[in-house]
Amino acid sequence: MSLNTPAKPNAQDMQLYQQVVLEHNKRPRNFCTLDHATHKAEGFNPICGDHYHVNMVLVDGVIQEIGFQGDGCAISKASASMMTERLKGRTPEEANEVFQSFRKLLAGKSKSEDAEKLGKLKIFSGVYQFPSRVKCAGLAWHAAKAALDGDQQISTE
Amino acid sequence: MIESVEQLKTFFPRLAQDPAYVYLDTGATALKPLPVIEAVTRFYQEHSASVHRGVYADSEFTTSLFEKVREQVQSWIGASQPREVIFTSGTTASINLVAQSLGGEIIKAGDAVLVTEAEHHANIVPWFELCKTRNAQLVVCKVRNDGTLDEEHFKTLLSRGNVKICALTLISNVTGIRNPIEKLSEIARENGSLSVVDAAQAMLSERLNIEKLGCDFLAFSSHKMFGPSGTGVLWGKYKLLQAMKPFLLGGAMIRSVSFERILYDDPPGRFEAGTPNIEGVLGLGAALEFMTSINPVFWTSHKAKLLQYASKKLSQLSDIKLIGSADQKSSPIFSFTLEGVHPHDIGTLLDQKNIAVRAGHHCAEPLMKRFGVTATVRASLSLYNTTQDIDRLIEGLEYVREVFAN
Numbered sequence: 001m002s003l004n005t006p007a008k009p010n011a012q013d014m015q016l017y018q019q020v021v022l023e024h025n026k027r028p029r030n031f032c033t034l035d036h037a038t039h040k041a042e043g044f045n046p047i048c049g050d051h052y053h054v055n056m057v058l059v060d061g062v063i064q065e066i067g068f069q070g071d072g073c074a075i076s077k078a079s080a081s082m083m084t085e086r087l088k089g090r091t092p093e094e095a096n097e098v099f100q101s102f103r104k105l106l107a108g109k110s111k112s113e114d115a116e117k118l119g120k121l122k123i124f125s126g127v128y129q130f131p132s133r134v135k136c137a138g139l140a141w142h143a144a145k146a147a148l149d150g151d152q153q154i155s156t157e
Numbered sequence: 158m159i160e161s162v163e164q165l166k167t168f169f170p171r172l173a174q175d176p177a178y179v180y181l182d183t184g185a186t187a188l189k190p191l192p193v194i195e196a197v198t199r200f201y202q203e204h205s206a207s208v209h210r211g212v213y214a215d216s217e218f219t220t221s222l223f224e225k226v227r228e229q230v231q232s233w234i235g236a237s238q239p240r241e242v243i244f245t246s247g248t249t250a251s252i253n254l255v256a257q258s259l260g261g262e263i264i265k266a267g268d269a270v271l272v273t274e275a276e277h278h279a280n281i282v283p284w285f286e287l288c289k290t291r292n293a294q295l296v297v298c299k300v301r302n303d304g305t306l307d308e309e310h311f312k313t314l315l316s317r318g319n320v321k322i323c324a325l326t327l328i329s330n331v332t333g334i335r336n337p338i339e340k341l342s343e344i345a346r347e348n349g350s351l352s353v354v355d356a357a358q359a360m361l362s363e364r365l366n367i368e369k370l371g372c373d374f375l376a377f378s379s380h381k382m383f384g385p386s387g388t389g390v391l392w393g394k395y396k397l398l399q400a401m402k403p404f405l406l407g408g409a410m411i412r413s414v415s416f417e418r419i420l421y422d423d424p425p426g427r428f429e430a431g432t433p434n435i436e437g438v439l440g441l442g443a444a445l446e447f448m449t450s451i452n453p454v455f456w457t458s459h460k461a462k463l464l465q466y467a468s469k470k471l472s473q474l475s476d477i478k479l480i481g482s483a484d485q486k487s488s489p490i491f492s493f494t495l496e497g498v499h500p501h502d503i504g505t506l507l508d509q510k511n512i513a514v515r516a517g518h519h520c521a522e523p524l525m526k527r528f529g530v531t532a533t534v535r536a537s538l539s540l541y542n543t544t545q546d547i548d549r550l551i552e553g554l555e556y557v558r559e560v561f562a563n
Contacts, residue, residue, distance in 0.1 A: 016505060017560050026561075048501045048517055049531025073499035074561070130505060 016075065016130065020123050024078035029085050032067040043070075043143030045135055045156040050076040054143040056087075063090055066144075073136050075127070080140030082121055092148045099145050106134050159451045162459060166541050168447070170194070179512040179546045179553075184330050184358060184490055184519075184537030187383045196443035197385060197436045208435055209409065223435060226442035227425070233445055234375070235366040236392055243391040243398075243425040244433050248357040249279040251376035251391035252324070254428060255353050256283035258401040259374070263321055263351075266292040271314055271323045271350070273298040273306060274527045275331065278520040280324050280355040296320065300527060304332040304481025311341060315348040323352045327359040327370075331521050331535065332481030333464075333490030335359070342371035351397070357381055361539055362460065362488040364453070373397055379437055384444035388437030391428070398424035405430040451540070459540055464489040466544045467536070470551050477554075480528050489538040492519065495554060498561050500532045506560060507534075507553045514550075 034040075037055035044051050050072030057065040066084045071077075083102075087095045102121060104110045108128030115122045127137045135156045146154045159165050166172050168190040172180070180188060206215035208223045224239075231239045245251045260283075264270065270284045274297060288295040296314050299307045314320060323345045328335045342352040351373040356365065360382040367375065374393045380386035393401075403410055403421055407430040412420040421427050468483035468491075476496035483491075495503055504516030515535040518525045525531060536550055 017502070022561065048499070050499075050501075073501040075502065075505075133501065133505060136501060 016126055016133070018123055020082075020120060021074060021078040024081040025074035028068075028077055028081035030067045030088070031069065031081065033069050034065055034067045037067075039147040039150075041143045041147035041151060042153045043139045043146070043156075044154070045072070045076070045139055047157065048073065048136070050136055050139050052076070052080055052140050052143055054080075054140055054147050056144070056147055058092070061091055063087055063092070063095060068140055068143075072139070073133075075124075075133050076136040076139050079124060079137045083140050083144060086119075086121060087144065095148060096145070099141055102141060103138065106138055160455050162541065162543055165451065168192070169541055172541060175511070177511055179510075179542075179549045181536040181538060181542065181546065181550060182513045182515050183361065183381070183539035183542075184535060185515055186380045186386065187361065187539060188541060189385070190383055190444075190447050192447045193383055193385065193440045193443045197440045200436050200439050207432055219435065219439075222442070223433070223438055226438050226445070229442050229445045230390055230392075233365070233448075234392060235368055238395060240423075240425055241392055241395050241398065243393070243428045244438055245376075245389045245391050245428075246387055246434065247378045247380070247389035248355060248376045249389075251389055252279050252353065252355065253283045254391055254404040255374050255376070255393070256287045258404045258428070259351070259353075259397065260284070260287040260291070260322060262401060264288070264291045264293050267294075267319060269294040269296045269314075269317070269320045271296045271298055271311075271320045273325060273336075274300045275304070275306070275329045275334075275521070275524050276324065276326055277330055277355060277357070278522070279357075280326060280353075281523070284322070284324050294319070297523075300524070303485050304329070304334045305485050306336050306341075308337070308340070312344060315344055315350060318348060320345070320348065320350045323350050324355070325352060325372075326355045328356075328362055328488050328490075329481070329521075329524075330358045330490065330537075331492045331519050331524050331533075333358075333486040333488040333537075334481050335362075335487035338370045338372060342373075346371070358488065358490070367392060379441040379444065382441075382444055383447060385434075385437045385440035387434045388441055390441075393424075395424065398428070401428075403427050403430070407431050409433075456540065460489065462544070463538045463542055463547070467491055467538065467547045467550075470547055474551070474554065476558075480524075480530070480533055489542075490535065491537070492533040492535040494530055494533050495557065498557055500534045502561075503534045503554070503557050506557045507550070510549070510553045510556060512549060512553045 034055040038058050039056040042053050052068050052070030054068045056063050066088050068080045106127055124137050127134055142154045169188050171188050204215045204218050206219045208220045227239045227242050230242045270288055272281050272284055298311045301307050325336055345352045353374040354372045356375050356377040360377050376391050379388040410422050410427050410430040412422050467489055478494045480492040500516035507514050517532050
């Protein structure tokens with residue numbers, strides 16, 4: 001048996017470009033700048049040019065509003081869009097939990113029950129089979145975390 | 158003699174293993190033919206030994222094969238002596254060697270080094286740092302909208318009289334367009350400048366002739382010409398090499414070592430510190446023999462056929478924007494954007510159709526910026542590609558459109 005031939009992803013994992021992803025790429029949710037943002041950060045992947053600004057308005061310790069602007073590949077944009085839907089209404093602590101859980105999913109290290117808890121986001125469970133695209137899927141999330149941590153900018157390199 | 162693409166393909170196990178694989182990334186690295194694989198394996202299995210120092214049979218044998226490759230390279234590029242051929246770890250290492258060893262000697266404050274907008278990072282970054290260290294100026298020659306070098310701008314920059322080194326690509330890894338090095342090196346020389354040529358992308362495109370090119374240094378990599386990775390060549394005029402300080406320091410490049418005094422070897426040994434990538438060099442030799450066995454008429458005509466067919470097919474797509482004009486290409490390398498879809502997505506979707514292309518900035522960020530893009534898809538073809546491969550690419554792009562149409 002050869003250990004050296006690359007494993008081909010299974011059919012399900014291959015479906016990176018499922019309807020949901022394409023939909024969120026075409027019509028991204030919360031795709032806007034928030035002028036009154038209390039927290040913001042910029043995320044940039046210099047290798048491919050994915051570039052997003054993530055803005056949030058926190059009121060009484062809750063992410064009341066969240067928006068993102070920028071451009072990039074379909075994976076990065078869809079992930080950013082779904083992220084904003086997921087994080088709206090959450091506390092920074094809850095947001096961090098989702099972030100850690102999503103990171104595990106992107107690394108292919110998620111248990112099935114944790115993946116289920118991610119709901120729609122589990123559509124990215126196959127991304128780990130495409131290591132060069134993991135950074136795309138995680139970009140806006142790293143920017144959001146940076147915004148909550150008070151950092152202004154992150155780069156994937 | 159290899160006379161057809163069907164015959165050529167039989168030499169490439171990766172293609173025999175999967176006849177439906179469409180490999181369009183030779184610009185990144187070439188697939189490997191059996192003679193190269195066998196030369197490397199034979200070394201490991203039958204005569205594994207170090208070079209230049211052993212006194213037993215395997216070492217003598219390996220050393221003689223190794224030095225024979227030096228002569229093969231000399232012959233392939235038309236150099237006047239094998240001493241001018243230095244084995245390095247690749248084009249990047251070769252350029253770093255010249256920037257440090259030559260640049261370090263001759264570049265003074267107020268001097269300039271010229272690069273172009275179309276250079277690969279390997280032929281920008283070493284010069285950038287050299288200029289910073291020596292308080293010299295990095296001047297940048299523009300390219301025109303069709304991707305060709307602006308020769309008038311080149312002449313203007315040289316006429317200022319302070320350019321001492323011109324670092325020029327022979328064929329762009331993004332556009333496949335060839336610089337007229339023959340002309341440019343002469344202009345450089347007339348204005349007191351040496352020229353260093355990055356030939357990495359050219360080795361499968363044309364048979365080089367150092368005399369005709371007229372440059373002072375030339376760099377290329379084994380892995381882009383069917384050979385193993387981790388090996389490359391720096392060719393330089395012997396007179397210039399003799400005057401250069403060593404680059405990497407250590408064993409093999411010395412004549413004698415004591416704690417009081419170290420005497421360095423002459424070129425090429427002076428620039429070959431440590432144990433070389435022996436299997437890489439032997440593989441390069443096998444690659445050159447393989448290339449010699451390809452009928453030059455087939456080579457030229459097949460390359461032209463691919464260039465023409467791909468140019469025609471891609472020009473029929475209204476939502477494709479090519480970087481650099483197809484008319485100006487010497488080599489079948491096509492970088493493009495597709496309206497409404499990011500290159501990364503195109504690359505991944507084409508991969509799902511068993512088509513390998515590159516997506517990104519191709520280590521040429523300044524050129525991307527010049528053409529107003531952050532990233533492109535690049536399809537780079539070679540002798541083992543066919544017109545059917547191009548058809549598959551076109552079909553693949555249609556698939557991409559369908560996915561994104563929903």
